[in-house]
Amino acid sequence: MTAADRLVKTLTKRNVYLDNTPLEETVEKYFGRLRELNAILPLEGEIIPVDDALGRVTAEPVFARISSPHYHASAMDGIAVNAGDTFKASETTPVILNVGVNAFIVDTGDPLPEGCNAVIMIEQVHFISDKEAEIISAAAPWQHIRPMGEDIVATEMIVPANHLLRPVDIGGILAGGLTEILVRKRPVVAILPTGTELVQPGSELKSGDIIEYNSRVIGGLVKQWGADPIRYDITVDSYPLLKEKIYRAVQESDVVVVNAGSSAGSEDFTSSIIRELGEVVIHGVAIKPGKPVILGVVQDKPVIGIPGYPVSAVLNSELFVKPVIESMAGASPTKGATMKALLSRKLISPQGVDEFVRVKLGRVGDKTIATPISRGAGVLTSMIRADGILKAPTLREGFEAGEEIEVELLRDKREIYNTTVIIGSHDVSLDILANFLRQNFPGRSLSSAHVGSLGGLLALRRREAHLAGIHLLDEETGEYNVSYLKKLLPGIPVVLVNLLYRQQGFIVPKGNPRSIRSFTDLAGPDVKFVNRQKGAGTRLLLDYHLRREGIEPNHVEGYDREEYTHMAVAAAVAGGSADVGLGILAAANALNLDFIPVTEERYDLAIPEEYWDTSYISTLLEVMNDSHFKRSVESLGGYSLRSTGEVVYRTGTLEN
Secondary structure (H helix, E strand, O other): OOHHHHHHHHHHHOOOOOOOEOHHHHHHHHHHHHHHOOOOOOOOEEEEEHHHOOOOEEOOOEEOOOOEOOOOEEOOOEEEEOHHHHOOOOOOOOEEEEEOOOEEEEOOOOEOOOOOOEEEEHHHOEEOOOOEEEEOOOOOOOOOEEOOOOOEOOOOEEEOOOOEOOHHHHHHHHHOOOOEEEEEOOOEEEEEEEOOOEEOOOOOOOOOOEEOOHHHHHHHHHHHOOOEEEEOOOEOOOHHHHHHHHHHHHHHOOEEEEEOOOOOOOOOOHHHHHHHHOEEEEEOEOEEOOOOOEEEEEOOEEEEEEOOOHHHHHHHHHHHHHHHHHHHHOOOOOOOOEEEEEEOOOEEOOOOOEEEEEEEEEEEOOEEEEEEOOOOOOOHHHHHHOOEEEEEOOOOOEEOOOOEEEEEEOOOHHHHHOEEEEEEOOOOHHHHHHHHHHHHOOOOEEEEEEOOHHHHHHHHHOOOOOEEEEOOEOOOOOOEOHHHHHHHOOOOOEEEEEEEEEEEEEEEOOOOOOOOOOHHHHHOOOOOEEEEOOOOHHHHHHHHHHHHHOOOHHHOOOOOOEEOOHHHHHHHHHOOOOOEEEEEHHHHHHOOOEEEEEEEEEEEEEEEHHHOOOHHHHHHHHHHOOHHHHHHHHOOOOEEOOOOOOEEEEOOEEOO
């Protein structure tokens, strides 16, 4: 086959978007088609030991073979009696019973002796001798007795069909006399990672390689949802190879998930293959992220193609793979817990799609605050750090700051309520602070949102954070932070605590090929700069020096390119998309870059007085004074913790 023939074949296999179907319509259409084909009926049952049945789903009701208890049992330590023998007993007319004749010593759980219908607690019995017991209070019939079948009666249903078995269910079934049980077979889900660029974890990487981890993430989700994943080897971008792999997976599993190749690129073959082998019901759903999902059927089995971006892959799995598994497993559909929260800042969302936005959550005063984090489909860490998911519906353009929203939770509510919320400037040490907080105070956590120093102070003014990280240089006085507190937080009592001093400077590639030495060099020919976002203290520092040097921002190529963290700036330089950025030494060291110092700055924590005596702050202060924490931060390079934990300013009083 000539190169031209191969090109024609590739182009004829190329995907196009068939749909941009609204989410609700997609669910109705796809699952309606699967039900029509009987493609998601609960799977047949299999008999397994009850000991192994935790987390499985019953295929039929489970009925008790025996009663529990299967005899009348003593519920107390004491003596078993016939209640009629004690009716006249009182303090003035005690009744004497003969041990072994009409009074029998029993322990908790012992069978009730014949002729007895009550138990008197041992504490209420006075033994006159080994043979006689004095009773001064009448016993009621069946007191302190567990009658036969009190818990379970033989033939009674213990659990219904399609019931997800919990630890207590296992106990009840065993108590009912069963050792084996009929449960639904676990659906088998084949996961096919595709892409010539993919390599297995641990491989030596070259430019363009992507570590294949999506199949592990999807496989973990599949296990959580009650199915057995089978991860296939990576399939390169080859139409015949992928077709053969999908066909084989259909024979070997109940559900097939093809990861990547679902879009409309020249090597995105999944849609064409599913159509050739079976039926494409939907290709393209009006959601963000995850639009180019393929929902198909091959040989009456669901075959789902999901995008390669990790956040899209997780979302599509939640929306479409999970309900397929639950239906096949016979389990009831599950939905995560939700919480009402107030949005910390305005959120603009495109109309015409349902957007799923990751948010951080924290309880500040009497409000739960939700702060949106990265919305990129490729940012897996946004899922790791997220506390919940906000759905922005298709007919809305977003939400206003302060608007009440509903968030589906990814973490337990108790953990959210025990979260200290810090909004403001980014610093690498905050991650270490969060780690030590969890280690030293289990159950407590730190939520950090990077919106810049000014954004942090504005969040304090709106009562949306417990504290803000700031490093704002006053150009007139050369002092850090205090003047901004006075200007932006008038009337709000604030305590300013030093976290650290740090080196700010130019982050450049190894060898500093552009010979960056000063701020004037940023305006040099062909020098590509990467900036921080508006409101960041680092951006204010840059602007201060540019003005001193008489340099207009538009003379700096890349001035308008914004990143939200020092690590993102360092990554841009390391990746070659920028020649220089302004940031901290720790970020340069982390990515093995060179660093040209500019200044040492003071990084403080602004804490409203109302939170000063709360556990949100006291635990942080204790961690900040931990010598292990200090050594961990100093080991990053470019930090001095000589004043860590010291109060440098309190409203109305300059401490330092």
